[in-house]
Amino acid sequence: MGVPGSTAVTCGAPEVYRAASALLGEAFAPAADAAATFYTVNTCSWPRTETARLFLPESTVALDHAVQVRDARTGAPLPFVEEAQSNERHRAAGRFLHVPVADVPAGGAVRLDIVPVAERSAPGDGDSGLSGDPTVVENDHLRVTVDLREACISSIVDKATGREMVRQDAAVGFNGYVYDEYATAGAFNHRSSKTVADDSMHLLASRSTAPPAALVDRVTDATGQTLVYACSPAGTRGLRVRVHLPHHAARIDIENRIDKDATLTKESAFFAFPFALDNPVVHTEATGGVLGTDRETVPGSATHMRAVRRWISLSDGNSHAALATADAPLIQLGGIAIPFVPYPQSLRQEEPATVFSWVHNNIADTPVTCRLRTPFSVARAVRTNYLGLDPRDIGQDRDGAVPVDIPPLGTAAVVLHLAPSARPC
DSSP states (O other): OOSSTTTHHHHHHHHHHHHHHHHHEEEEEEEEOOOEEEEEEEEESOOOOEHHHEEETTTTTTSSEEEEEETTTTTEEEOOOOEEOTTTTTSSEEEEEEEEEEOOOTOEEEEEEEEOOOOOOOOOOOOTTTTTTTTEOSSEEEEEEETTTTEEEEEEETTTTTOOOOOOOTTBBTTEEEEEEESSSSTSSSGGGGGGGGTOOTEEEEEEEEEOOOEEEEEESSSSEEEEEOOOOSSSSEEEEEEETTTTTTTEEEEEEHHHHHHHHOOEEEEEEBBOOOEEEEEEEETEEEEEESSOOOSSSSSSSSESSSSEEESHHHHOOEEEESSSOOOEEOOOSSSBBBBOOOOOSOOEEEEEEEEOOOETOOOGGSSSSSEEEEEEEEEEESSSSEEEOOOOOSOOOOOOOOOOTOOEEEEEEEESSSSOO
């Protein structure tokens, strides 16, 4: 096909893609009696037992039809939990199935077959396996206690060693919410790098933690045990926390949902994770590598915060813990810094094993940028495919907007040719 990047490669790409798709379909063929087939893949070098989240489109199986999930290795039905689609008016119609899958081999896959059945399986006892204490969830590995008065997790006990994993004298509880307001003016002195802080804390206008929370739900199902609590902290319309302890796993899944209004108030919010470890070595995943407190960093780089891809690990030589984050990559370690040079610490005590997840801030007035006018205008708009083929001009509206028709459940590739604008910025 010639050298890489040649027109032969570009023109032949769709055919190669179709051939590869056909080979993949042959290698991972669905079961004859299945409405849908999924493969759970384990990319790790050790066997894993985990809960798979599968999306079953309504076009494949109607929402009011019952299904059964079968393990293709044995043909046995697997327990599962259904989850309705969120914001169903604007997302693909269907439902999610949460299926615990045991012993997926290292570097291997397990086939799961979705088979229509006449009746839905009867749900298990929603209270089985739960402790008598409504604020406790427990499995073979961990015992987790929620403190509703402080709206946080007060205790995580490793049952194998009896060790408490939460620092008991921490400034903020485990998964505790912290909200800071700053004394700088929103939409005015947004050049945060020109603002200087000091140990007097004069730029910290206020600091709040979460008020007492209400227990909203407590249940056990095929995937594990779950506690849900809610409160209304400062800076939010509401905070809802879901604490999930999977069956037979030494891991806690925490989901924090903040409902808040847009504001020009200079603010930050954090969730604290104080681990009971003694001067641990901390490693954080970065793009293409790992940073750590035991490793050199680029001179001049930020010392008060880090951006992580997915995880942070802590180890004091005797105990180990890891924190994984999906949506909040900024962290601060050991304390909370005032976010203006020279970034002084604001807590009374240093906590080397406490990770503060910096979930949002508007120190640099990023909400104001949407009100700035771009110094460019669109000279030409071209619709194409993702290989750059079949370009077609798109006419602009009178106000300069570029209308793009997108098919249902589809995407569109648009190339904008920009020209300097004569309008003032």
